[in-house]
Amino acid sequence: MHFTKLIIVAQLLEIMKFTAAFAALAAFAVTQVSANASIVRQFNALGATDQGALHACLNSYRTDNWDGKDCGGRGWFKGTHNYKNPQNCYDACAGLLVTAIDQGASDVECDDVEGGARCWMGFH
8 A cells, every 4th residue: 555655656756857847948948039039930730749749859959960850740850051059049949939839839930040140940
């Protein structure tokens, strides 16, 4: 009986850790939006999305690369034309992408323009 209670408590703690980590990511992402970043395309009707998986994908996409990937049932992309670096692109767009995911986006692109440089990222 006590062992079962311990397992349930451990499972609840794991859920609470995930919820706290997600809330921290969302708060961080919202604070990182560039004044020049904007959503240039968003479709919410192309199919059901797993919002939890898409949030996890976004969290793992702040890597130092411009490569695409498949994650959460969607194809992710990040590209540039003379932009500083891929992490800055992520920082500029992550908050907007969090909002789009929360709204049920199944296809979204964020662009950030800094002077003559431009980056774009999102999923489809």
